[in-house]
Amino acid sequence: MGLPTPWSTLSGNIASQGDKFNGHISSSNQYYAFLSKADFVEGSGYDIFFELVNKEWMDNAIMSSPTDIKAMAPTPPGVCYSIEAVDTQTLLTTLGLKSEDDIAEGSWFLMTLAQGQGKVTGDVYDADMDMVSEGPS
Numbered sequence: 001m002g003l004p005t006p007w008s009t010l011s012g013n014i015a016s017q018g019d020k021f022n023g024h025i026s027s028s029n030q031y032y033a034f035l036s037k038a039d040f041v042e043g044s045g046y047d048i049f050f051e052l053v054n055k056e057w058m059d060n061a062i063m064s065s066p067t068d069i070k071a072m073a074p075t076p077p078g079v080c081y082s083i084e085a086v087d088t089q090t091l092l093t094t095l096g097l098k099s100e101d102d103i104a105e106g107s108w109f110l111m112t113l114a115q116g117q118g119k120v121t122g123d124v125y126d127a128d129m130d131m132v133s134e135g136p137s
Helices: 005-021 055-063 088-095
Strands: 030-041 045-054 078-086 108-112 123-126
Touching: 030 055, 030 078, 045 055, 045 088, 045 108, 078 088
Parallel strands: none
Antiparallel strands: 030 045, 030 108, 045 078, 078 123
């Protein structure tokens, strides 16, 4: 048995307030970036792989609560950012790190991605693109 209609409507209206944050692309071009993979390739630099969550979603769903919430967070709308052959010094400068020892998989960064700007370029793509159904074949 579900909630009576007025309560169900109220609950649905409250839940829908977060819908505006559910896109993959950040309106501010800022992302929380999880460094998932950092491989040094001799002669060409680093191959880097980040998992990104748009800042607006993360701030709304995770960072905004002044209290600890014991419930699991919803699955974020994630995208991936892959960079190939970035030289060590450029990578350190871009991430604000002091030495190669600081390039640690599992680290979080707050980064701004802007098309056509900066010294580091890479590919952004939907993390679930192989999960998207194209309909009946």
